[in-house]
Amino acid sequence: MKIKGSTNIVGLIGHPVEHSFSPPMHNAAFDALNMDYAYVAFDVNPNDLKSAIEGAESLNIKGFNVTIPHKVDVMQYLDELDEVARLIGAVNTIDFKNLKGYNTDGIGAVKAIEEVTSIKNKNVVVAGAGGASRAISFYIAKYGAESLTILNRNEAKAESLASDVSDSGLIGEVASDSINAIGNYMDGADVLIDTTPLGMHPNINDEPIVKADMMDEDLVVFDAVYNPNETVLIKEAIKANAKPVYGIKMLLYQGAESFKIWTGKTAPVDVMEKALRNTLNLE
Structure with a gap:
């Protein structure tokens, strides 16, 4: 992966995030498709959630995954919610194009x-x-x-x-x-x-x-x-x-859905699964 001045940033917000398996999974996908994207994990304290969303908009970040403890609280800072995310009452994916929240876990x-x-x-x-x-x-x-x-x-x-x-x-x-x-x-x-x-x-x-x-x-x-x-x-x-x-498959496919929301492209699921399995020492 080469980070350039034009690189699009997506990432994960949660607290804590250091043990997340999402960065290697998504970055492997971007590399496989030769896309100018990078996925980064951000540890966001609950007290800083609003400013994190506002700051991400200002920095032109393209999208976030959202994990514990922010999945419910983040909804108040979004402009739109996907219909099923609204029913669920929790968001795990944000698309900053229209500040819309989705839930890809299900x-x-x-x-x-x-x-x-x-x-x-x-x-x-x-x-x-x-x-x-x-x-x-x-x-x-x-x-x-x-x-x-x-x-x-x-x-x-x-x-x-x-x-x-x-x-x-x-x-x-x-x-x-x-x-x-x-x-x-x-x-x-x-x-x-x-x-x-x-x-x-x-x-x-x-x-x-x-x-x-x-x-x-x-x-x-x-x-x-x-x-x-x-x-x-x-x-x-x-x-x-x-x-x-296996549970790893849910992690894989929720990530693939987020990938498509942010990029409009079908995720390379095989590449993502291999990266996940390597990270989890399953191969």
Whole structure:
């Protein structure tokens, strides 16, 4: 990569950001397409968020990814919101052309799953009711799932999210229940999505939400955790000869969607995946 006077800057804002995998992924993509862009991570204290957005506009920065803790608070400083980002109530991508916010987390998960199966007409069970679950659930609805059930340790949070997704008009009635009742929903499930932090490094030996004896071979099992690559849940899916989808794929495809928003070009997904895998020491 050669930085020139004409180089377009995109980047990541969050607090902290030093462990982000996005810079190597995006910079590999820009290099592969010989684009005059560079991706940089900016550690922005929450108290400085407004001035960071205003400063980025003044500096002609082209776009940002947004990570914790800014995904919700940044919305007040934008001029426009993508419709699904508005429903989700959080933004992870900003395009400074029109100061518009998007959320590519959910589409990232959907595209990861759709490497294996279409979401359309599928019965989907989502574990967790936090930010990742919210982003993914709205996109599962948007992509035509037959049914959606949201399970969470705090049942009230699951019920609230289910109500919000139902009210969006993207899908019919969304069910909710305790995560402890997950066994009641496995027989009819086509896709299981785990958005909980169970199994995330360093807690790699956590008890999975479901074990192999409750999975059939047709079940698609997606775990949003990508460190480790092979989580306890993914190991159970492999043991059951089910269809595992790795969390790294969500990270990859959400990045590819951001890339397209900023540049108007289709992202070189293979190049980005190789860079990600190298960064995560998976190859």
